[in-house]
Amino acid sequence: MDNLYTQHSAVTRGQREELLEQKGKVLWFTGLSGSGKSTLADALNNKLYKEGRLTYILDGDNIRQGLNKDLSFSNSDRTENIRRISEVAKLMADSGVIVLTAFISPFVEDRKNAREIIGTENFIEVFVNTPLEVCEGRDVKGLYKKARKGEIPSFTGITSPYEEPINPEIEVKTQDKTIDDSTNLIFGHLKKLIDK
Amino acid sequence: MDNLYTQHSAVTRGQREELLEQKGKVLWFTGLSGSGKSTLADALNNKLYKEGRLTYILDGDNIRQGLNKDLSFSNSDRTENIRRISEVAKLMADSGVIVLTAFISPFVEDRKNAREIIGTENFIEVFVNTPLEVCEGRDVKGLYKKARKGEIPSFTGITSPYEEPINPEIEVKTQDKTIDDSTNLIFGHLKKLIDK
Numbered sequence: 001m002d003n004l005y006t007q008h009s010a011v012t013r014g015q016r017e018e019l020l021e022q023k024g025k026v027l028w029f030t031g032l033s034g035s036g037k038s039t040l041a042d043a044l045n046n047k048l049y050k051e052g053r054l055t056y057i058l059d060g061d062n063i064r065q066g067l068n069k070d071l072s073f074s075n076s077d078r079t080e081n082i083r084r085i086s087e088v089a090k091l092m093a094d095s096g097v098i099v100l101t102a103f104i105s106p107f108v109e110d111r112k113n114a115r116e117i118i119g120t121e122n123f124i125e126v127f128v129n130t131p132l133e134v135c136e137g138r139d140v141k142g143l144y145k146k147a148r149k150g151e152i153p154s155f156t157g158i159t160s161p162y163e164e165p166i167n168p169e170i171e172v173k174t175q176d177k178t179i180d181d182s183t184n185l186i187f188g189h190l191k192k193l194i195d196k
Numbered sequence: 197m198d199n200l201y202t203q204h205s206a207v208t209r210g211q212r213e214e215l216l217e218q219k220g221k222v223l224w225f226t227g228l229s230g231s232g233k234s235t236l237a238d239a240l241n242n243k244l245y246k247e248g249r250l251t252y253i254l255d256g257d258n259i260r261q262g263l264n265k266d267l268s269f270s271n272s273d274r275t276e277n278i279r280r281i282s283e284v285a286k287l288m289a290d291s292g293v294i295v296l297t298a299f300i301s302p303f304v305e306d307r308k309n310a311r312e313i314i315g316t317e318n319f320i321e322v323f324v325n326t327p328l329e330v331c332e333g334r335d336v337k338g339l340y341k342k343a344r345k346g347e348i349p350s351f352t353g354i355t356s357p358y359e360e361p362i363n364p365e366i367e368v369k370t371q372d373k374t375i376d377d378s379t380n381l382i383f384g385h386l387k388k389l390i391d392k
Contacts, residue, residue: 010238010253011245019250042206049207054215054250056291057206066313067283087263088284095252095293117262 016096022053022194024093026118027186030105030165031128032157033143034135036174036182037102040128043183044190045100053194056092058085059102073154079110086114093122098194106162124193126186127168132157134175212292218249218390220289222314223382226301226361227324228353229339230331232370232378233298236324239379240386241296249390252288254281255298269350275306282310289318294390302358320389322382323364328353330371 017023027044029037041057048055064071068084071077082105089099105111115123135157136144147155154160165171170189172182213219223240225233237253244251260267264280267273278301285295301307311319331353332340343351350356361367366385368378 011241011251015245016250016252019245019248045207049211049215052215054212054292055207056212056287058287062287062290066286067280084263084280088287090262091252091254091258091284092288092291094258095288095291096250097291097293 013094013096017196020054020096021196022096022098023196024096024098025122025124025190025194026089026093026099026101027124027126027190028089028105028111028114028118029100029102029126029128030111030168031130032132032135032162033104033155034138034140035128035130036179037104037128039179040126040172040174040182040186041100041102043179044186047183047187048098053098054096055098055100057100057102058089058092063088063103075154079107079113082107082110082114083117086117089114090118090122093118104156104162106156106160108163108166111165124170124190125165125168127165127171128174129164129171130174209290209292213392216250216292217392218292218294219392220292220294221318221320221386221390222285222289222295222297223320223322223386224285224301224307224310224314225296225298225322225324226307226364227326228328228331228358229300229351230334230336231324231326232375233300233324235375236322236368236370236378236382237296237298239375240382243379243383244294249294250292251294251296253296253298254285254288259284259299271350275303275309278303278306278310279313282313285310286314286318289314300352300358302352302356304359304362307361320366320386321361321364323361323367324370325360325367326370 029041031037038059045055045057063085068081071081085101089101092099139145146152147158156162170186172185174182225237227233234255241251241253259281264277267277281297285297288295335341342348343354352358366382368381370378
């Protein structure tokens with residue numbers, strides 16, 4: 001094995017994107033608990049799949065029980081949570097996958113950091129803008145009720161701030177829209193960005 | 197947006213694999229520094245790409261400077277390094293990608309943990325079995341020389357053990373083989389595992 005260290009030309013991101021006929025991107029959904037991030041990510045995911053796109057959702061279900069199971073909800077661990085998600089999303093987008101992340105990610109600074117890690121050309125911030133009253137009115141998981149009783153420390157929107165995106169690539173006001181409307185709105189923005 | 201919380205059927209791993217016409221897997225290369233892990237991972241990666249497979253390499257270059265840049269080379273941080281790599285590889289394989297990891301990963305316990313995280317049905321341990329003398333003789337990066345001088349603490353093979361895989365899915369004795377031979381050997385084992 002004399003030539004073991006001969007330089008092999010590596011497969012490039014461009015070649016993987018060619019193979020997939022799409023560009024790797026990260027759609028970063030942000031918004032309050034109950035705003036509809038996961039629902040919209042799921043709906044968009046289905047739509048993209050039907051169009052033959054390779055996508056993947058990163059959310060609490062597959063991150064908090066796996067990669068980030070050692071992290072608490074302290075401020076520093078929340079920042080580390082977002083940092084690691086950003087690094088994973090970056091790697092997956094580099095592999096050619098269209099990544100959809102669905103995390104509250106309430107702090108401007110953390111999302112700015114995510115954008116820097118992922119690269120702004122690959123980062124699409126999707127602000128799921130649903131008023132607190134609407135989210136709290138839904139309260140599907142009963143979390144707002146608990147938070148109001150003081151049973152959940154640092155609950156975003158109640159005892160911890162949600163810092164709205166200043167200049168998101170996409171903003172969806174879900175309040176007066178159907179899921180299909182919102183999904184189509186995001187898809188419309190996305191289409192030109194992912195075509196290879 | 198009344199039906200916001202209507203359950204959407206999620207896109208499954210099987211559907212992604214259908215789209216890619218391949219099964220997501222993790223090829224876990226393990227072996228001494230200089231054994232040829234990265235070279236073989238690169239060569240296999242090229243071969244798989246030519247066959248139209250979507251693959252991705254996780255190695256020191258994209259992990260130690262990104263996701264795991266907060267980790268040192270202490271024993272506990274090495275374990276955490278392997279744990280995080282395993283979690284990322286698991287997610288990527290779940291997206292349908294064939295992942296190739298190239299890390300020394302010297303400890304049986306850590307690799308066992310990797311196998312458990314990734315799932316044994318998706319985990320292919322590739323033991324790049326190159327004798328220490330050969331690796332040290334190559335010493336492309338000059339690391340063995342430094343380690344012998346005591347300039348690198350806990351250097352695998354010199355001042356820290358390398359625990360050989362007990363029952364790896366694939367073993368390559370690189371010593372008397374060309375890169376092509378070794379690559380073909382691994383590819384032969386792999387082909388039946390990745391066909392969808």
